[in-house]
Amino acid sequence: MACNGSYTVVIVPLQNSLYSSDALRFFHWLKKLRALEREKDSLWIGLQVLERTRFWYQHQLDQISQRNARVGTRELDEEEESWSCALRSSMQRVNGSLGSLLNNAYVCSAAPDEMDASDWCLRWTNAVLTQEVSQKNDRISILEFEKEILLQQRDGIHYF
Known part of the structure; x- marks a missing residue:
């Protein structure tokens, strides 16, 4: 999934052969550009997922507030409690994964090398x-x- 207008097409006629140093430099520059565009796409996708996740978390907080208001009026169903437990477990896993991602963000390089x-x-x-x-x-x-x-x-x- 790419952002609108994120790709650039460049056609450059090479005066010398395809194996000249200029052609090689241009080829490596294009590969770096492509890697950066892929990283940009990945980051945009991540931002979209985080935005949807933020809305979902906000919705869950609203539901919990509503359930807290009703706690005195009725007993919680066992099914609701166990579902809440499963949901809490999933959220802790997601929170741990996001924390791990943020901790490891500085360890990984920003863009992969040509060889990688x-x-x-x-x-x-x-x-x-x-x-x-x-x-x-x-x-x-x-x-x-x-x-x-x-x-x-x-x-x-x-x-x-």
């Missing part, structure tokens, strides 16, 4: 796949939790 570009691409792909696996694992956890609730409800029906 393919390594950087592999790491990015790995990060995306890891995120997808994490989302699938979260979904599995939720389904297992719902299964456990259904089993408890079923067992409760048999006892009556």
